[in-house]
Amino acid sequence: MKFTLSWLKDHLETDATLNEICERLTAIGLEVEDVDDKAAYKPFVIARVLSAEKHPEADRLKVLMVDAGPEVNGGKPVQIVCGAPNARAGLVGALARPGTYVPGIDVTLAVGKIRGVESHGMMCSEKELNLSEDHTGIIDLPADAPVGASFAAYAGLDDPIIEINLTPNRPDCTSIHGIARDLAAAGLGTLKPHAKPSFKTEGETPVGLKIILDDERLCPGFGLRLVRGVKNGPSPVWMQQRLKAIGLRPINALVDITNYMTFDRGRPMHVFDAAKVKGDLIVRRALEGETVLALDTREYKLNPGNVVIADDNGVESIGGIMGGEHSGCDEKTVDVLIESALWDPINIAKSGRALGIITDARYRFERGADPEYMVPGLDRTTELVLELCGGTAAEARVVGYKGYEPKVVDFPFSEVKRLTGLEVSPEESREILTRLGFTVEGSGERVSVKVPSWRPDIDGKADLVEEVMRIHGVDQIKPEAIERLAAVNGRILTMLQVRTRLAKRTLASRGMLEAVTWSFIPEDQAKLFGGGSNSLKLANPIAADMSDMRPSLLPGLLTAAQRNADKGFGDVAIFEVSGTYENATPEGQRRVAGGVRRGTASLNGSGRLWSNAAKGGGKPVDVFDAKADALAVVEACGLPMSNIQIEKGAPAWYHPGRSGTIKMGPKVVLGYFGEFHPKTLGALDVSGALCGFEVFLDAMPDPKKKASRTKPALDLSPFQAVKRDYAFVVASDVEAGAIVKAAVTADRKLITGVNVFDVFEGTSLGEGRKSVAIEVLIQPVERTLTDEDFEALTAKIVANVEKTTGGMLRA
């Protein structure tokens, strides 16, 4: 919402400075977004060209002697070199002296010398002053323009422009009058009373008017008046200047008056050329497929959701949104029909959005125009038309309007203190509300407050508290500490939140970088990872490749890894702990820790290092890097590793032979890890050594509640622990895990751990055979073991492995 200072002062009697006004506007909730104080135009003065001689050295240039009044150059003429074709003796124009910034050419003037002749300034064109695009000559003012006076003041360019960022709840402040009312209530002056429009009327408005609607809320009132015999030329300069200042293009007096009313009083008006209206005007729903050529010269296709004003020609106007081109007013208009109507805010908002039309009328009607100003607005507009265009007004025709029944709010003044902490006396509260136009009835602490017709946003007590508070002053509210709930606050995170943090910090401490990738991914990628269902498809994605809620973190991470590789960073380890989406319910949103390693980005680091041979690294990442990451998350989240099983294979996007599933019990899937299926990588258009994992944090069961924080007593065996190595030859498809399990279960009491330290496949073992070497950790608990004890244990281990895997102790 834009307005000029002088325009505001039409409504507000005040001595306040521009600065004070702006500060107060912001303080009462009408946030000033921009102020143009027009200081840039101050240095330009009106000057008369006394003589214009040809430049001695240039055919196209002239040397002017210019009189800029007694204040400039001690009253002596100023010499200026000028190239404008219209420069001539006697011309009165706008002079800029050296030191002046000329906005249109973005130059600060200095004394110049042009082909040997000094120039002490510049006579400006409209373009140079940013007034128009006209650069064919210098400004040519009427001969009686006051020489020496401020050009800006003369041309009406010194009126500061204020732009406020209006919140959608304040239709009353879509009018300059309403803004003035707020400022007056805030003590910044007095609201100027406006005389009731007075003019004579002759006869009735001859056009029939009907509202034919199934829902009367769609158009709760319609006023129409004919003015005969108008002359529709340009509007007066003062009106044009104000409209231009706020960014509107003057068109003709009738149209300008409606625009003026829109901003001056927040009352959108419409004018029909009566000669072009055929038959009665009917307010009705549009027919399906009906079209109208609107004032913006675009054709709109309508439907019954839109309310229109129609006559025998068809649709003449889209009610409350935009008039039609056909019955619009131009210079030939002699008889004009002035419309002042009320529309349903919700329907205006819906229609405007559906049609894609943004107008000043829609802006006001969708917020709610003052119903009580419908008829006075028609009168005021009529008055302006008579004043500026002449003519004779007929009696207005008003249909549908049932009057305004004010909302009444039962208001205890103590609400102000309860909600804001402010101490405002009941007297002051009453006074503030009254100044804002509320009617306060009753006395004492609890009153009835009637809401004025221009404040549809006020519904209840809290709204009135806001009114009192913002006018009293929000800056008066002092900070006040809240009570602590406990001297020392306990744990505040849920188990899932704790695990989310642990997963992030664990993966980062494994050298991975945390990424945040888009929740929406391309449809084909979603489908590739088991998603793409209709319920998770956006109807209005911001881009075609951001259309589907992701079923997995992996496509985002894999493509991110590739993007980095394309920039020359091929060894990347990235992870994300965030949501994936199985369905559109709250439970369908999973909490997943996922990661991808590419190139040689293993735990130890990436790339080659002199010590690689000894310390690993430099090798392409593989399934085991991903497995280690995944298990690190599971372990960090506090799950007992003894309950975790690894099963071969994972969903289709993984490499079937180089992937695994992490399970807890037969049912709970905690995650997947592995290398990826070549087809998946191909479809994602990614390449290189890649492995990844996903761990489902929300699938992890809560740990059992412990009765005590005390840890179980530590039982240390006094006997020396020993290690024994065994190698088994088994069929190639036997899993090492099975051998480990068989060894561990051989004697659960003595065997505390089993590690696989070598896997060997060679022709010496025979086709389809491999050797798996394990190290068994033995902790005697009762006594030091004898050779016989070890032999017995070995026999048990070998027998168990043989029984479960068919493996033989390697000779």
Added chain:
Amino acid sequence: MSDLENLKTSLLAEIAGAGDEAAIEAVRVAALGKKGSVSELLKTLGTMSPEERQTRGAAINALKNEITDAITDRKTVLKDAAIEARLKAETVDVSLPVRSSPAERGRIHPISQIVDEITAIFGDMGFSIAEGPDVETDYYNFTALNFPEGHPAREMHDTFFFQPDENGERKVLRTHTSPVQIRTMEAQKPPIRIIIPGKTYRQDSDATHSPMFHQVEGLVVDRKSHVGNMRWILEEFCKAFFEVDSVTMRFRPSFFPFTEPSFEVDIQCDRSGPIVKFGEGTDWMEILGCGMVHPNVLRSGGLDPDEFQGFAWGMGLDRIAMLKYGMPDLRDFFNADVRWMNHYGFRPLDMPTLFGGLSA
């Protein structure tokens, strides 16, 4: 006595000539071993007369002691020399590089770090962390939050919609974290003190807007909390978060459907340089929106607005991250560029706490 002198001279020469520990051991055995030259002499002591023992015996013992000491000394010298030689042989080029610690290489995304910072601050004030789904119903995202159907305020949110389901219901991607206010009130009775960090979505994209972004929102509901308390909380938060001794904040009346009265809050700062500085300067920057929970929102949460009251506030997580840590472009947050993550990310062991400081 000359036989003893001769023996001593020759033994001392042998000792001095022993070049390594094996040689000196050989000398020791030859002299002091069972059948060593000195041991043989000692054996003769038993056959000597008392007089002889006093003179020759004492001399033999002195020889033994002298030789023993000499061998010990020589052994020490040889041992030291051997260690010296070994050390020399084992010397390496310590300027060769080693792998960095994975914990030094890894990074936490600024969003996660900021959430931890906020959690540390508000956790101390008795708040817990609430979360909710990204895919929301129209009811939780709008209606329950007092956005009437068709109200222009709904248009302030450029909403992402899903395809209608079989019942014609059209879900949305939540446009703010406020649906969690309702979900919390439904699940928990006052007093409520929660912080709601999370992803939010709007159909908007430029340097300061992204179709996906993060908000953090706070909610207090009890029987007495008012605007003054809210002001205190927000000022204390800003001081703690931006790690400055004082902040000046300006509350401006504003409008949000879910609060009444509503405010936008500006923070005084210095924007003259490339980095925004808080606690100084004369500029204002809008930093958050807040207000008293609207009576209709309390009702949506099943609470009587005449009995319960409270306030809520919300701000852009990405935005305050940018303000504190200086990232210039929001879109980079979601690009997963390793250079950006390395530069703006945080080390995994730099955990924000009140006792250790929020940031290093």
